[in-house]
């Protein structure tokens with residue numbers, strides 16, 4: 001087995017950029033989607049795993065700052081290659097890419113035998129790159145609007161904030177799906193292209209994927225003189241330095257402009273509405289009614305004591321309210337202002353029973369007690 005010839009496709013700086021992008025994108029996607037789909041089981045689980053929604057929100061913002069700084073670096077790195085090294089802008093989509101895309105489609109559908117020959121970046125790769133550029137731009141603009149809603153609504157109508165939120169969430173979903181479908185298919189499934197990690201592609205892979213690039217690599221033009229490079233570098237860094245400073249100030253303002261959307265409204269306080277200071281005393285049990293004598297009632301055998309207890313305060317020999325004295329057997333038989341209050345043998349005709357049965361007398365017998373009185377009258381109201 002002979003030595004496999006390798007081509008450096010991605011120098012270390014490219015690979016590091018990809019690493020930063022991959023990491024920040026993944027963190028942004030996870031911490032963003034759990035907010036987009038807040039309340040679902042998986043989202044709740046991830047939020048809990050990350051230590052609460054506060055952590056998630058802060059992590060999302062930190063990852064966004066990392067991605068923005070990476071973008072500033074990327075502009076510089078691309079600019080450096082184009083202006084100092086006069087590299088060909090191989091990532092640009094050209095008219096010819098339309099033809100290649102069509103041929104690729106036909107090839108994938110089995111309607112064409114040959115793969116179209118492609119250069120340093122295939123159409124699939126270019127589309128993905130520009131999707132990242134476009135997506136990052138959208139996310140930064142809509143992210144700014146959500147991060148600084150007051151500043152936004154000074155310039156734009158209020159609807160733009162929820163609109164930005166919708167766009168941010170949906171573009172995020174699109175980006176995640178693009179990675180899961182487009183990127184995973186082209187870079188992992190069709191064949192595992194590890195060059196963004198290792199830096200190299202084999203000659204065979206180059207011939208398969210980037211045949212036109214292979215010819216350019218082999219006929220690379222002579223390196224330019226150090227003096228020319230130094231001059232270009234100076235010009236580049238003075239322009240890019242200014243631009244980068246402006247962009248970094250922009251990011252700083254982006255992040256610090258207002259804190260409205262960062263401060264989380266404190267969770268509602270749990271207030272106990274009814275808080276008894278002293279424990280509520282347990283209700284005093286009602287006095288159990290004195291068991292009544294079960295023997296046939298008579299004045300001396302219970303009635304006298306009962307009326308003395310219940311009525312004695314108002315109907316006694318001195319008070320005689322309503323002209324009635326219930327403290328003696330004679331008094332009961334005599335009756336009050338309306339005449340006799342009992343008709344022996346006929347409780348229903350007895351005023352005492354009638355008045356008590358009405359239930360509104362200042363001194364009331366209980367139902368059981370009244371039943372006893374009825375029984376007593378029924379029995380002829382005996383004294384003994």
Ligand code: HEC
Nearest residue numbers: 310311314321322336337338339341351352355362363365
């Ligand atoms: C807090 C006072 C008070 C107590 C206790 C009381 N009464 Fe009276 N009673 C009155 C007053 C006042 C009247 C007169 C006004 C009226 O007829 O309602 C009256 C009138 C009556 C009359 C009508 C007398 C009449 O000839 O018009 C009867 C019968 C009577 N009471 C029965 C009783 C019985 C039986 C008890 C006990 C179970 C009792 N009362 C307890 C205040 C009381």
